[in-house]
Amino acid sequence: MRDYQLYLIDLDGTIYRGNETIASGVRFVKRLVDQKKDYLFLTNNTTRTPEMVVAKLKTHGITTDIAHVYTPSMATAEYLLHHCQNHDSKISVYIIGQVGLWKEILERPEFIYDEQNPDYVIVGMDTDLTYQKVRVATRAIRAGAVFIGTNADLNLPLGDELIPGNGSQCAMIAAASGQNPMYIGKPEAIIVDMALKRVGTKKEDALIVGDNYNTDIKAGFNSGVDQLLTLTGVTTKEEIKNLKQPTLIVENLDEYQL
């Protein structure tokens, strides 16, 4: 087994399940810290700011800092800054999302909020989504704005319920605008590439750790990073038996030897 230097760790289903702590996940992070391995929490959740992620992790017994958190909101901001580096004026954006998305974008001086004629329409999970917001996004995309979805998750687990996720929101805007979004979050390679770039680690030295085959494991396939599937969340061994297998599978993260 390779001696990985950087662990890209999912949160929901891996470290906690809603408000419930997954103890093996927490012990895994503590072992990483003890053995001076680097890690980055790589979540698809855009509703929380990095500070809110750190505070939530604290309630599950993990002490960390915002330098160890990477979200699609951050990846979106950095992607656009990189992509528009020759941009003379500010990058105008219309945003559908919650605080974790719009704070990340709009606190950077390079961006300006524009409902009328934005360069980009950025769409993330928004439990206050309204018809009017979709209408504004549709009009902007039809007028030429580039449509970016932070992540493609069709559903999110909330207790026993599968609530609509950002991929479902984007499906409405795609139908109304006639344009499909470019997605940033897992399973896209973009967010993994940007996380590696941020830390300065080569992909051969990294391992993606998560419970969701369709986001975490596929992000590894798409980016060429090894994957560790933990069966503590949504994916079961049975449902992936005929699919391309992850590098490693464990019942829970206590099984994984550093």
Place this chain on the structure above:
Amino acid sequence: MRDYQLYLIDLDGTIYRGNETIASGVRFVKRLVDQKKDYLFLTNNTTRTPEMVVAKLKTHGITTDIAHVYTPSMATAEYLLHHCQNHDSKISVYIIGQVGLWKEILERPEFIYDEQNPDYVIVGMDTDLTYQKVRVATRAIRAGAVFIGTNADLNLPLGDELIPGNGSQCAMIAAASGQNPMYIGKPEAIIVDMALKRVGTKKEDALIVGDNYNTDIKAGFNSGVDQLLTLTGVTTKEEIKNLKQPTLIVENLDEYQL
């Protein structure tokens, strides 16, 4: 040319364009009345009640009554009553839509509103759509409710803008619930069949009149009713030149000889 007995007439793009009157459409209706031909306004709009449709037509110079209006809201109510005729108890429904939809359903004593465990989720155009409404619909459909969309229009024209239509709303619910809706409105045959049944006319004796190839004309193809395309609305002759042709095409309805 056949001597049609019943004219199934579209509204927006045929009789008016938003608030603007299409004079040839209005003259066409007056000629029908003068020559004692029967007609039914067959719209895909579910936001207005039949009374509101009659009032709007009056502003465009047409005097008619609600017996001459047929909407997907009415077709949905009648379809469910027919489909559930052996239903012992009330038919429970969760509705996303505006007054023209929920009044049509809920004023009938056979229906009962239920957000928790409805038999049917009925989705129509709703400019007050919220994430929460989509969440309730998603939960109900995932729990087994049948998903019905009043109509599949992805967009509606509003001035120069193409705003999100009910088909776009349904795309979000379909993505989140994993179920595609059964649609009632044009271009489905259901609404045409039910309109013919209501009037008691055979399909060979009817003509669908409208400006939209994808809704009006295809409704004719799907139901086996002849079609008259008027080029006063969204469809141009150019864009359908390689497609199956309507029975008749006119620049405007003055050209059509009764």
